Amino acid sequence: MMPRRLTFLLLLSLAALPAQASSQLALDKGCYNCHGEPPRRNAPGMAQLATDYARYRGQADAPRRLADKLREGGLFAHIAAHERLSPEECEALMRWIIEGAK
Numbered sequence: 205m206m207p208r209r210l211t212f213l214l215l216l217s218l219a220a221l222p223a224q225a226s227s228q229l230a231l232d233k234g235c236y237n238c239h240g241e242p243p244r245r246n247a248p249g250m251a252q253l254a255t256d257y258a259r260y261r262g263q264a265d266a267p268r269r270l271a272d273k274l275r276e277g278g279l280f281a282h283i284a285a286h287e288r289l290s291p292e293e294c295e296a297l298m299r300w301i302i303e304g305a306k
């Protein structure tokens with residue numbers, strides 16, 4: 205039988221996988237070009253976004269809704285890095301930000 209501690213570590217690393225994949229995605233997609241520290245181009249920093257989006261925790265449809273909104277852009281805010289994301293990528297990133305963007 206596997207020692208309990210090992211099982212725990214294994215579960216922990218499995219749970220961390222999706223978050224890690226999303227933080228890599230954020231890097232790959234250039235999110236930190238504007239949402240880094242310090243943020244640029246009037247963008248909120250990633251930590252600020254995570255604080256704002258924490259209120260969506262537990263809302264199952266929030267990642268999809270926020271992703272649709274982000275990809276659509278605003279009337280005066282067309283940001284290529286937002287609009288180029290696929291629905292799946294964007295939803296994964298929104299879920300990641302809601303969970304703290306770690």
Ligand code: HEC
Nearest residue numbers: 233234235237238245246247248253278281283285286297
């Ligand atoms: C060229 C600069 C730039 C890049 C690159 C960029 N953003 Fe943004 N982002 C902004 C600006 C500026 C705002 C604030 C204005 C707005 O809300 O449209 C913003 C707002 C946001 C918001 C808040 C939207 C809202 O209204 O609640 C989220 C979430 C976000 N960005 C995610 C991302 C993600 C994920 C990436 C990477 C795929 C990314 N951004 C890349 C400039 C950028």
